[in-house]
Amino acid sequence: MAHILAIHSFRGGTGKSNLTANLAAAFALKGKRVAVIDTDLASPGIHVLFGFTPAAGQFTLNDHLQADASIEQCAHDVTPRSVQQAHGQIWLVPAAMDGDRIARLLREGYEVEKLNDALFTLSEKLKLDLVLIDTHPGINEETLLSTAIADCLLMVMRPDSQDYLGTAVAIEVAQRLDVPAIRMVVNKLPELFDPQQVRERVASSYGVPIGALLPLSDDLLTLASGGLAVLMHPDHPWSEQVRGLASHLLETVL
Incomplete structure (x- = not known):
């Protein structure tokens, strides 16, 4: 059975x-x-990062939720060549953009x-290790x-007052749902912020382990959601932190 990782934020733009x-x-x-499942059905967009747009006749998650398409028909192989060489595989279940x-x-x-039943079915049909x-x-x-069926919830936030307050509410809800593991990710951390101070504030505010502090980067802004930074800029500090987060999650909760 695949491990399920839910990636969440209290507000958009994180x-x-x-x-x-x-x-x-x-x-x-x-x-x-x-497998990556886009459940942001009101404002989908993760397919852009994989360079994928459903063609005529290709199914999306909407076709499973509101029609008769099986969930495996909605899963599309988007594995980049470099990932294939590493013997990994990525499927995307996109949401409709129309x-x-x-x-x-x-x-x-x-x-x-x-939707929740689909996660388990897809895991079995594709023999998945992980569902994101x-x-x-x-x-x-x-x-x-x-969130309730996830093995781990990854809470993503920016280091500003609105996110601190909203994230506290989301974490409280997750704890009430008895999510087995929660990890914090502070993203878009400006250079002028002291990482240690941010780490201490997040730890004291939520009592939840920090998975990663990811820097705000002009280099990545120029990428403009046009690709995957860990593949296109593997030596960038942001990419290194993301790979470290993946290792941390596999070693501790997945």
Whole structure:
């Protein structure tokens, strides 16, 4: 049975999806079979990082949740060549980008339990090692159920007051759901911030282990979601930290 890692943030703009995609690549570079599921159905976008756009006739998660497509039909192999050479594999279950389909899903909803059942089915069908869930920011029914079945919740935040307050609420909810493990990731950390002070503040505020402090980088901003930094800039400090986070998670909670 695959381990489930939910990557979440209280609000948008934390770099959650970018981290999810790069973590998937970092795991796959270790020879793992990984699936990434975009459950941010109202504002999907992680497919861009993998250079994937569903073509006519290709299914998305919406087709499983609101139609008859099996979840494995919605999973697309997006494994980069360098990951193939490392004997890893990445599948992506994207969400629909069409405005009409997003509006329909928001208007009609879907059975949230069907999404959770899909995670286990996909894990079995593809013989996965890891399933990464890119959640919708904030707290809603879908996020709560995905969090509740996760082996580990990765909370992503920026070092500002709004994120400190909102993240506290999200962590409290996760603890009430008895999530087995929670790890913090502080992303987009400006150079002028003292990493040790940030680490101490986060630790004292939440009582949750810190998985990584990821620097704000102009180099990565120029990448503009056009690829995976751990593959395109493997020696960059941000990429090194992400690979370190992947190793930490595999060694301690996954």
